[in-house]
Amino acid sequence: MNPIEVSHVAKSFATTQAVADVSFEVHRGEIFGLLGPNGAGKTTTIRLILDIFKPEKGTVSILDGPMTEAKKDRIGYMPEDRGLYQDIALDRCLIYLGTLKGLSKIEVLNRLEEYLERFDLADHRKKKVEELSKGMQQKAQIINTVLHHPELIIIDEPFTALDPINTQLVKDLMQELRNQGTTIIMSTHQMHQVEELCDRIVLIDEGRDVLYGNLEAIRRQYSGNAVLVRAAGELPSIAGTEIVRQHNGTFKLKLAEGTSPQEVLSGLIAQEVLLEKFEIAIPSVSEIFIRVVEEGDK
Amino acid sequence: MSKTVHVLRHELVTTLSRRSFLLVSFGIPLAAVLIFAVISILRSDTSSSVDVSMSMEESTELEVEGYVDQAGLIDIIPEQIPSDYLLPYSNEEQAQKALEAGEIGAYYIIPEDYIEEGEFIYIHPTYSPTSSDGQEWMMRRTLLVNLLDGDAKLADKVWNPMDLKVTNLAPKPQYDRYAEEDCSTPGPACESSTLVQYIPFIMAILFYIFITMGSSLLIRNVSGEKENMVMEILMQSIHPRQLLTGKLIGLGIASLLPTIAWLGASYAILRLGGGVLNLPAELTIPPSLLVWGIVFFILGYAVYASLMAGAGALLPNMKEISQATWVVMMPLMAGYIVALMASGEAPHAALPIALSLFPLTAPIVMIMRLTIGGVPLWQPFLAAGLMALTAVLIVRSVANMFRAQTLLSGQPFSARRFYRALLGRV
Numbered sequence: 001m002n003p004i005e006v007s008h009v010a011k012s013f014a015t016t017q018a019v020a021d022v023s024f025e026v027h028r029g030e031i032f033g034l035l036g037p038n039g040a041g042k043t044t045t046i047r048l049i050l051d052i053f054k055p056e057k058g059t060v061s062i063l064d065g066p067m068t069e070a071k072k073d074r075i076g077y078m079p080e081d082r083g084l085y086q087d088i089a090l091d092r093c094l095i096y097l098g099t100l101k102g103l104s105k106i107e108v109l110n111r112l113e114e115y116l117e118r119f120d121l122a123d124h125r126k127k128k129v130e131e132l133s134k135g136m137q138q139k140a141q142i143i144n145t146v147l148h149h150p151e152l153i154i155i156d157e158p159f160t161a162l163d164p165i166n167t168q169l170v171k172d173l174m175q176e177l178r179n180q181g182t183t184i185i186m187s188t189h190q191m192h193q194v195e196e197l198c199d200r201i202v203l204i205d206e207g208r209d210v211l212y213g214n215l216e217a218i219r220r221q222y223s224g225n226a227v228l229v230r231a232a233g234e235l236p237s238i239a240g241t242e243i244v245r246q247h248n249g250t251f252k253l254k255l256a257e258g259t260s261p262q263e264v265l266s267g268l269i270a271q272e273v274l275l276e277k278f279e280i281a282i283p284s285v286s287e288i289f290i291r292v293v294e295e296g297d298k
Numbered sequence: 299m300s301k302t303v304h305v306l307r308h309e310l311v312t313t314l315s316r317r318s319f320l321l322v323s324f325g326i327p328l329a330a331v332l333i334f335a336v337i338s339i340l341r342s343d344t345s346s347s348v349d350v351s352m353s354m355e356e357s358t359e360l361e362v363e364g365y366v367d368q369a370g371l372i373d374i375i376p377e378q379i380p381s382d383y384l385l386p387y388s389n390e391e392q393a394q395k396a397l398e399a400g401e402i403g404a405y406y407i408i409p410e411d412y413i414e415e416g417e418f419i420y421i422h423p424t425y426s427p428t429s430s431d432g433q434e435w436m437m438r439r440t441l442l443v444n445l446l447d448g449d450a451k452l453a454d455k456v457w458n459p460m461d462l463k464v465t466n467l468a469p470k471p472q473y474d475r476y477a478e479e480d481c482s483t484p485g486p487a488c489e490s491s492t493l494v495q496y497i498p499f500i501m502a503i504l505f506y507i508f509i510t511m512g513s514s515l516l517i518r519n520v521s522g523e524k525e526n527m528v529m530e531i532l533m534q535s536i537h538p539r540q541l542l543t544g545k546l547i548g549l550g551i552a553s554l555l556p557t558i559a560w561l562g563a564s565y566a567i568l569r570l571g572g573g574v575l576n577l578p579a580e581l582t583i584p585p586s587l588l589v590w591g592i593v594f595f596i597l598g599y600a601v602y603a604s605l606m607a608g609a610g611a612l613l614p615n616m617k618e619i620s621q622a623t624w625v626v627m628m629p630l631m632a633g634y635i636v637a638l639m640a641s642g643e644a645p646h647a648a649l650p651i652a653l654s655l656f657p658l659t660a661p662i663v664m665i666m667r668l669t670i671g672g673v674p675l676w677q678p679f680l681a682a683g684l685m686a687l688t689a690v691l692i693v694r695s696v697a698n699m700f701r702a703q704t705l706l707s708g709q710p711f712s713a714r715r716f717y718r719a720l721l722g723r724v
Contacts, residue, residue, distance in 0.1 A: 069537050083531040099304045100535035
C-alpha cells in the first residue's frame with residue numbers, strides 16, 4: 001500500500017469550498033510535488049492528510065490506514081509559516097519538540113549536534129529563536145522536521161528565505177532522504193525546484209486536482225506544440241510556426257494548431273536548411289503550470 | 299517518559315525561567331518580607347536602647363513616654379502601666395530634650411485648663427498611617443485613675459462600663475476576638491490597627507490575583523502557540539488531551555509556587571511586621587486557613603485555567619485575549635465584588651454563603667469567609683467537593699475543545715461560541 005492515498009476528498013469552511021475534489025497517491029520513497037496557485041487548497045489538503053481537518057467527503061489513508069497517535073512519530077511536518085517557539089533558546093526548542101516525537105533526550109542531543117553542524121547553526125544554539133534570521137529559522141524548522149528520522153515528510157515551502165547555498169543544502173538533504181527510502185511531499189511555488197527534485201506531482205486548482213502523474217510524462221504530454229531549431233544559415237519562415245524565442249542561435253518555434261513537428265521538419269528539409277539541431281521542446285513545469293491554470297480559468 | 303510529562307516539564311521550566319515571572323512571584327514577596335524584617339529589627343533596636351527592665355515581648359510593644367503635668371492632676375501611676383514607662387518632666391523643654399536624646403519615645407502635655415477643656419497634647423516624633431494613635435491609652439488610663447482619686451476599681455468600670463460576654467456556637471471569628479477583647483484592662487491589643495479588619499478582604503484580593511494570574515498563563519500560552527504556528531507542529535506530535543493535561547499541571551505548579559510564596563510572605567509579614575503594622579501579636583494565619591487556601595487555589599485554578607485553555611483554543615489570535623478573559627473571569631469578578639461588600643458587613647449572610655458554595659465564586663468568597671472565621675466545617679468541604687466536580691466536568695469539556703480542528707479553525711471568538719463549545723455543540 002502507498003504511504004498516502006487521497007481519494008475524492010472535499011472540505012469547506014463556512015461558505016468557502018477549500019477543497020472540492022482531490023485524489024492522488026504518493027509512492028514510497030519518492031519526492032512528490034503538491035502544486036497549485038495561491039488559495040488552490042494545498043494547505044487544506046495537507047491538513048486533511050494529517051487529520052488536522054476531517055474531510056466532508058472522500059477518504060485519506062496515511063501510512064496504511066487512518067491517522068493514529070502512534071503514526072505521528074513516523075511523520076515529519078513542516079508548515080509554511082513559523083512553527084517554533086520564538087522566546088526560548090534554539091536548542092531547548094528543538095530538544096522539546098524532538099522528545100514529543102518519541103525520542104529520548106540523549107537521542108535528540110546526539111542527532112541535533114550533527115544537524116546543527118551540517119546547517120551551520122551550532123554557534124547559534126543558545127540564541128532565542130526570535131534572534132535568528134529568517135533563513136536560520138527556516139533551517140531550524142527543517143531540522144525539527146527530520147530530526148526523528150520520519151518515514152514520511154510533508155514539507156510546505158522548504159526553500160523560503162534560503163540563499164542559494166542553503167537551498168542546495170536542503171535539496172541535498174531531501175535527495176539523501178529519498179535515497180534512504182523516505183517519502184517526501186513537497187508543496188512549493190518554486191517550479192525549478194520541482195523540476196529538479198520531484199518524481200511525480202499533483203496540481204490543484206480551485207480545490208480540484210487538474211494535473212497528476214509522473215513529472216517527465218507530464219512534460220512530454222505537454223510537449224509537441226513547440227520545437228527548438230538551430231540552423232547553419234538563416235532560418236526561413238516555415239508555415240504554421242511562429243518564432244517565440246531565440247537564445248544562442250537556437251530558435252523556439254511555436255506550432256499553430258494542426259501543425260505537427262514532423263511537418264515542420266519536412267518543411268525545413270524541403271527548403272534545404274542545413275540543420276544543426278532539431279528537437280521537440282519540452283515545456284518547463286512553470287509553463288505547464290501557467291497553461292493548466294489559465295485553461296482552468298477559461 | 300510520557301509526552302504529558304514532557305509538556306509539563308517544558309511549561310514549568312519555561313515559565314519559571316522568565317525573569318518577569320520570577321520577579322512578581324518571588325522577588326516582590328521576598329522584598330516585602332525583607333523590608334518588614336529590617337523595620338522590625340530597627341524598631342526592636344530603638345526599644346532596647348531604652349533602659350528598662352521588661353520582658354522582650356513587652357519591650358517591643360511599649361515605649362517609655364514622658365509627661366508634663368501643668369494641671370497638677372497626676373499623683374498616681376496605675377498598676378497596669380509598667381514602672382518607669384511614664385516619666386514626669388517639670389516642663390516641656392526638659393521633655394523635649396529627653397525626646398531628642400532618645401530617652402523617651404513621646405510625651406504628653408496636660409494643660410492647666412485640662413479640666414475645663416478636656417484636651418491634652420501628645421508629642422510623637424513619627425507618624426504612620428497604619429499605626430494607631432501610639433500608646434496614648436497609658437495617659438488616658440492615668441488621667442482616669444487620678445480624676446477618680448485613685449479608685450482603680452471605679453476606673454475599671456468607667457473604662458469598660460459593660461462587660462459583654464458573647465457565646466458563639468460557631469468557631470470564634472478571628473478579628474472579632476480582638477473586637478470583643480476585654481478592654482477593661484487596657485493594652486496594645488485594644489488599640490490595634492483597623493488593618494486587622496481588612497485582612498479577609500486582602501485575602502480575597504490575593505486569591506483573585508493568584509487565580510487570575512494562573513489562569514491567564516493558560517490562555518496566553520495556548521493562543522501564543524496558535525499564533526506562532528507551534529500548535530500545528532504540536533498537533534502532529536501529541537494527543538490534544540495529553541497536551542492540555544501537561545499544560546494544566548505544569549502551569550498549575552508554576553502558579554502554585556508564587557501562591558505559596560505570597561502566602562508565606564503574608565505569614566512572615568504578620569509575624570515579623572506585626573509591630574510595624576500595629577497588628578496584635580496573637581494575630582496569625584491559622585494553619586487550617588493555609589491548607590484551605592491551597593485547596594481552593596488548586597480547585598479554583600483547575601476550573602478557571604481549564605476554562606481559559608478552552609477560550610485559548612477558540613481564539614484565532616492573541617489580540618482577542620482580553621475579550622476572552624473577560625468572558626471567562628466574570629464569575630470570579632462577581633465573587634470578588636461580593637467579597638468586597640460582605641467582608642466588613644455580613645460575611646455569613648445568605649448571599650455570601652451561597653456564593654461561597656457556588657463553584658465559580660467559591661475560591662474567593664469562601665477564602666474571605668474562612669479568613670474572617672466562624673464558618674461551619676461542612677461548608678468548605680461542600681464547596682471544595684462541588685468545585686472538584688465542576689473542575690472534572692470542565693476539564694473533560696475543554697479536552698473535547700482541544701481538538702486540532704478547533705485549535706486551527708481560525709474562526710473569531712465570541713461568548714456564544716465559547717459556551718456552545720463548552721456544551722459540546724461546536
